[in-house]
Amino acid sequence: MRIGELAARTGVSVRALRYYEEQDLLASQRSASGQRRYAEGAVDRVQLIQQLYAAGVPSRSIADLLPCVVNGRATPELLERLSAEQARIDSRIEELTSARDRLGSVISNAIANWRTGRSCRPG
Known part of the structure; x- marks a missing residue:
């Protein structure tokens, strides 16, 4: 899905999604025309990131936590x-x-x- 669709589905601004990428919290693939494309699982990931931010967890801790969520290690x-x-x-x-x-x-x-x-x- 494109960045606008991910933003709409999660209620998160496009700017915030770009920030998440800068912080290595979220990854996208680029289309031939350079547009960001996200996997379906990005919706759940963004929601988790939002919950952790709302709880006051800093981005560095979130970045460390996400691999644990993905692979259980x-x-x-x-x-x-x-x-x-x-x-x-x-x-x-x-x-x-x-x-x-x-x-x-x-x-x-x-x-x-x-x-x-x-x-x-x-x-």
Whole structure:
């Protein structure tokens, strides 16, 4: 598939796809006219890259991880780095969950105050 189709199917900009290639996260073949052509598996790969970026995993770690995903092989060092990334993500999830819960409490209090006619603004 061409780069525009891959962008449409993944919701990722053409510019981002080119960046992924520059970072060796994604590969394409060139047609006789020089256009990029991607295999069908590129859709899943781009979605994985997007998920990892969204989790805050840096491109270098993603580049190291992708061969492990493709062929199932990993070094002890890579597994240690990936475990550290997973722990970092777990910690961030806990922080976000706490922030969400506190915000929920603020919203509940504001609704209760609104219903009773009290202001939640500082007096």
